[in-house]
Amino acid sequence: MEWIFALVILSFLYRRTTRAGDRLEELKPTGMLRSPLFYAQTGLLSALLMLMFAPLYLPHEQRAVAVYLVALIIVIAALLFVRRALKWRYPI
Numbered sequence: 378m379e380w381i382f383a384l385v386i387l388s389f390l391y392r393r394t395t396r397a398g399d400r401l402e403e404l405k406p407t408g409m410l411r412s413p414l415f416y417a418q419t420g421l422l423s424a425l426l427m428l429m430f431a432p433l434y435l436p437h438e439q440r441a442v443a444v445y446l447v448a449l450i451i452v453i454a455a456l457l458f459v460r461r462a463l464k465w466r467y468p469i
Contacts, residue, residue, distance in 0.1 A: 409467045414459055421456045428452060 404410055428449050435441050 414463050418459045
């Protein structure tokens with residue numbers, strides 16, 4: 378049964394990667410790929426990904442968990458603002 382789920386996930390990822398070139402070709406004429414907002418969004422998404430894997434390595438202290446949650450909220454809020462700014466600047 379697990380191999381069916383693995384096959385579905387792999388086919389979904391394959392389809393996304395084959396269509397990624399089309400999306401990049403669509404964004405290139407707008408200048409969005411060279412925008413500092415785009416770089417900020419990419420950096421914030423990387424930080425969010427890093428924070429998603431961080432709970433496995435957190436110590437079980439109240440202060441560490443509080444700092445983690447504050448950092449997570451700040452990154453998510455910043456992502457929302459940057460995404461809104463990108464949508465306002467480049468309405469595709």
